[in-house]
Amino acid sequence: MTRLDHEEYVELVLTCVERVPRGRVTTYGAIAEVVGTVAGGGGPRLVGSVMAMHGGPVPWWRVVRADGSLPPSHEVDARPHYLDEGTPLRPSGNVDLKQAFWRPPALG
């Protein structure tokens, strides 16, 4: 996994993120599974790294952690988007995965 494969991995991850419907979210793990199936490996950390490096131009706020929360710094930036998209939120302030979780479609 490196060089061009890396680029493809990035593309797959970003594609999944872009495919997340409004008001819905997915998790790093879910993306890692779907992308990993095609890319033949990878893991949540990789998705995280990819998002950190190339997640800028995509709706990264639709990708949350397994507990429905985002890194504190980003959570603040994401909140307005959730409010705008009508994403189900829990009293705690994080996303209600019970309702908002969206499973990315199997690529390839």
Place this chain on the structure above:
DNA sequence: AATATGACTGTCT
């Protein structure tokens, strides 16, 4: 080549 790190996750305490 080895160690440390990260926008992660699951289990145990």
Place this chain on the structure above:
DNA sequence: AAGACAGCCATAT
């Protein structure tokens, strides 16, 4: 409920 630990994969130093 909240913190500690280990597993996981790729990149950076």
